[in-house]
Amino acid sequence: MPAPSSMHGKAALxxxxxxxxxxxxxxxxxRAGADVCLVDINAGALEKTAQECRDxxxxxxxxxxxxxxxxNCRAAVTAALESCGRLDALxxxxxxxxxxxxxxxxxxxxEKTLAVNLSAPFYLIQAALPQLLANxxxxxxxxxCAAHMGQAYLAGYTASKxxxxxxxxxxxxxxxxxxxxxxx
Amino acid sequence: MTELAQGFRNLRNPDPELLKRYSPLxxxxxxxxxxxxxxxxxxxxxxxxxxAVINIDNxxxxx
Numbered sequence: 001m002p003a004p005s006s007m008h009g010k011a012a013l014x015x016x017x018x019x020x021x022x023x024x025x026x027x028x029x030x031r032a033g034a035d036v037c038l039v040d041i042n043a044g045a046l047e048k049t050a051q052e053c054r055d056x057x058x059x060x061x062x063x064x065x066x067x068x069x070x071x072n073c074r075a076a077v078t079a080a081l082e083s084c085g086r087l088d089a090l091x092x093x094x095x096x097x098x099x100x101x102x103x104x105x106x107x108x109x110x111e112k113t114l115a116v117n118l119s120a121p122f123y124l125i126q127a128a129l130p131q132l133l134a135n136x137x138x139x140x141x142x143x144x145c146a147a148h149m150g151q152a153y154l155a156g157y158t159a160s161k162x163x164x165x166x167x168x169x170x171x172x173x174x175x176x177x178x179x180x181x182x183x184x
Numbered sequence: 185m186t187e188l189a190q191g192f193r194n195l196r197n198p199d200p201e202l203l204k205r206y207s208p209l210x211x212x213x214x215x216x217x218x219x220x221x222x223x224x225x226x227x228x229x230x231x232x233x234x235x236a237v238i239n240i241d242n243x244x245x246x247x
Contacts (some may be wrong), residue, residue: 001220002227024219029225029226052203089226099195140225142218145206145241152202153195165237172235184239 006033011059012134013077013128014038015067015120016094018045021142024093026053026060035059037080037087040094041066049170060082067094068115073123080128087131092121092141092164099153101143111154122167129180135178141168143184206244246247 012029017038019020023045030053035096038053040046043064053060061083065072076183080087096116100111121141125132132139146164168184175182192203217238224230225238239245 002223002229006227006229021215021218021222025222028219028223032223032227035225091222091226093222095189099192099198101196132241138226140222142222143237145239145244148215148239148245149205150186151205153192153198168237169235176234181225181230181234182234183230184235 002032004031005033007032007088009033010088011035011037011080011086012089012091013080013124014093015076015124016040016142017049018042019049020093023049023052025093027056029089029091029101030058030060032084033058033059034089035084037061037063037076037084039063039065039076040065047065048127057111063123067120067124068112070119070123074091074118074127075085077124077127086135087128088137090124090128090137090139092139094120095142095157095160096153097157099157101153101157102155105156113156114160114163117157118163118167121164125171125182132180133175133178139168139180139182139183141165141182143168143179147184208242210242213240215239 012034015027017026018040035058046062050060050062063079096113143165144161147161151158172182
């Protein structure tokens with residue numbers, strides 16, 4: 001658990017923050033003192049998480065958007081910077097999970113899975129990079145044991161998580177000497 | 185993982201043998217435990233972690 005005040009004066013962008021792991025991470029970082037920019041497609045639940053963070057005593061922005069668009073990803077980073085004034089951490093947690101028989105998976109389901117689980121983290125990292133480099137910040141990409149193990153009925157999801165894992169490692173190599181940290 | 189497991193409920197006629205892969209012997213991992221690791225990795229206390237891929241799966245990938 002992060003020490004209290006260990007994120008004081010810092011700001012984090014957290015995707016998937018309306019519920020589950022994203023919400024729990026937002027609250028944990030808020031308790032560590034971080035201002036938070038929360039992103040999710042579910043505006044109502046997202047605002048609830050934001051209010052819970054504000055009740056802890058930090059600044060919280062609820063930014064509802066669909067991360068399957070590159071432009072929306074870039075706009076989310078811009079909004080985070082305008083609201084928090086800086087960015088020190090990016091937690092990519094939002095994910096699409098559609099169990100189905102692969103023969104029946106339609107184009108929209110496949111493309112949405114790849115867009116939100118793989119492309120969105122890349123576009124968000126790209127947009128946040130100047131701030132993260134300047135602040136020696138961190139990227140945490142939440143993948144899954146599905147990145148290492150094949151799983152029936154989840155071809156799109158497991159492929160997206162394996163790719164996100166390798167994206168993390170390749171960016172870690174590319175930015176090896178520049179202060180920013182990337183983990184998964 | 186709890187939410188992930190629930191997602192399978194809508195799957196028509198899955199082969200139960202094939203779903204067992206995500207059934208850890210020690211039970212599903214708690215969201216709070218994962219959140220603590222994600223938040224830790226975001227802080228300077230995790231300065232030694234770069235390019236690391238960390239499993240928090242309650243033993244799923246152990247064997």
